[in-house]
Amino acid sequence: MDLENVPPEGNATLGGHRKAMYARDRDGRIGAVASAGWEVEEIVTRQAVDELERLAAEALAGVRAGTASPLAYHMYRARMDDTLLAQVTGLWRWRVRRHLRPEVFRTLSPALLTRYAAALGMDVEQLTHIPPP
Amino acid sequence: MTDFQHRHASHCESGVMSAIVSHYGLPLSEPMAFGLASALSFAWLPFIKLGGLPLVAYRMPPRAIIRGLQKPLGLRMRTETFRDPARGAARLDELLDAGGVVGLQTSVFWLPYFPQDMRFHFNAHNVLAYGRDAASGEYLLSDPVFEEPMRCAPADLAKARFARGVLAPKGLLYYPEGRPGEPDWAKVIPAAIRKTVRVMLRTPVPLIGTRGIERVARAVERLPAGGDTRQALLLVGHLVRMQEEIGTGGGGFRFMYAAFLQEAAGLAQRPALAELGDRLVEIGDGWREFALAAARMIRGRDAFDPGALGALLRRQAADERAFFGALGQAV
Numbered sequence: 001m002d003l004e005n006v007p008p009e010g011n012a013t014l015g016g017h018r019k020a021m022y023a024r025d026r027d028g029r030i031g032a033v034a035s036a037g038w039e040v041e042e043i044v045t046r047q048a049v050d051e052l053e054r055l056a057a058e059a060l061a062g063v064r065a066g067t068a069s070p071l072a073y074h075m076y077r078a079r080m081d082d083t084l085l086a087q088v089t090g091l092w093r094w095r096v097r098r099h100l101r102p103e104v105f106r107t108l109s110p111a112l113l114t115r116y117a118a119a120l121g122m123d124v125e126q127l128t129h130i131p132p133p
Numbered sequence: 134m135t136d137f138q139h140r141h142a143s144h145c146e147s148g149v150m151s152a153i154v155s156h157y158g159l160p161l162s163e164p165m166a167f168g169l170a171s172a173l174s175f176a177w178l179p180f181i182k183l184g185g186l187p188l189v190a191y192r193m194p195p196r197a198i199i200r201g202l203q204k205p206l207g208l209r210m211r212t213e214t215f216r217d218p219a220r221g222a223a224r225l226d227e228l229l230d231a232g233g234v235v236g237l238q239t240s241v242f243w244l245p246y247f248p249q250d251m252r253f254h255f256n257a258h259n260v261l262a263y264g265r266d267a268a269s270g271e272y273l274l275s276d277p278v279f280e281e282p283m284r285c286a287p288a289d290l291a292k293a294r295f296a297r298g299v300l301a302p303k304g305l306l307y308y309p310e311g312r313p314g315e316p317d318w319a320k321v322i323p324a325a326i327r328k329t330v331r332v333m334l335r336t337p338v339p340l341i342g343t344r345g346i347e348r349v350a351r352a353v354e355r356l357p358a359g360g361d362t363r364q365a366l367l368l369v370g371h372l373v374r375m376q377e378e379i380g381t382g383g384g385g386f387r388f389m390y391a392a393f394l395q396e397a398a399g400l401a402q403r404p405a406l407a408e409l410g411d412r413l414v415e416i417g418d419g420w421r422e423f424a425l426a427a428a429r430m431i432r433g434r435d436a437f438d439p440g441a442l443g444a445l446l447r448r449q450a451a452d453e454r455a456f457f458g459a460l461g462q463a464v
Contacts, residue, residue: 015248022388030392
């Protein structure tokens with residue numbers, strides 16, 4: 001990439017930070033330059049974030065409709081999926097999946113709830129509730 | 134530690150190692166740290182899923198740079214992991230009190246200074262701790278991918294260091310034992326390049342190196358062009374993200390490696406490497422072309438055309454095969 005091709009448009013997902021890119025200047029020297037980002041990067045990062053937000057919104061609707069437990073919503077909001085949540089809590093994945101069902105989630109022991117809450121970086125009170133509509 | 138110099142870098146691990154080695158007396162650029170550790174690569178491991186998407190990497194696995202610099206620089210790196218977060222924190226404090234700078238493996242998700250949209254569960258992010266604010270207890274961090282040094286509260290850093298899941302850091306910290314020496318550049322540079330050439334062209338597994346790129350091309354060509362393309366586009370976007378967004382310096386580390394070759398040409402007295410560096414810049418531009426085409430399809434500006442994307446990837450594979458062949462000849 002030549003220096004004049006380092007994209008100027010910026011990447012909103014960088015939150016105002018600049019990243020170091022390697023580019024070739026007029027004298028042919030390849031070195032690092034600070035770049036505000038490329039629209040392409042913004043598109044693919046937004047795509048990944050949107051997908052996680054879509055899953056969280058779907059789960060939230062599921063909790064309100066009584067088909068999903070609050071754990072499902074908080075899991076996706078923490079940008080995790082059942083595989084990752086199982087790894088983080090040290091539980092079997094099939095158990096995590098069961099706990100995504102509201103009728104099973106309601107019967108969870110305080111110890112398990114605490115474990116989930118810790119993994120998601122919240123307290124039990126937050127874990128068992130969802131934002132009001 | 135007041136004399137520590139923060140440096141802005143593209144990639145976390147090469148940035149941290151360049152800062153550590155420079156701090157302890159041997160000025161080492163980020164591209165030189167990256168190239169000397171033979172960190173360039175390509176890997177497609179569809180059976181390892183991260184967030185439901187297959188693992189694709191344009192470089193060697195995490196810790197390859199920390200380990201890979203030991204031999205060429207005659208520098209022993211001590212690494213320590215911990216089961217107990219409290220002991221991990223105590224050990225870090227002890228090393229900082231002794232005046233050291235310490236590399237840490239962390240999870241991006243739990244570092245509060247990261248922009249919200251960048252906080253994914255990626256567990257192999259490297260930062261450097263160089264001190265602690267006596268009043269607030271905050272750690273002074275040099276995160277190479279940021280322009281300025283950062284600060285992090287102890288509780289957040291503990292979460293980031295002891296995150297669990299794939300590539301769990303287990304509190305990993307690392308620091309050099311002794312000081313790096315000036316290597317015989319004419320010897321260590323060709324050796325490092327030969328290793329990269331070997332990985333790119335002659336790994337016995339068809340998922341690594343240029344054959345891995347062909348595998349990805351094939352996987353992309355097989356994606357459905359019509360119907361529900363959400364999942365297919367997520368895969369394509371994931372490839373681009375790994376190539377451009379995860380601190381690669383652009384073009385999936387190819388530009389950074391080109392900078393290494395240019396610098397190596399001078400240090401090892403091999404002018405041919407500089408020309409090859411220029412050639413690699415063109416290959417990096419080819420990767421950016423793929424990224425741009427993919428992004429346009431993701432946004433819906435162009436119709437999704439898996440065949441066209443696959444063809445771009447096949448061209449990259451062919452170009453890299455020819456390039457690394459020539460690079461092997463040159464050393």
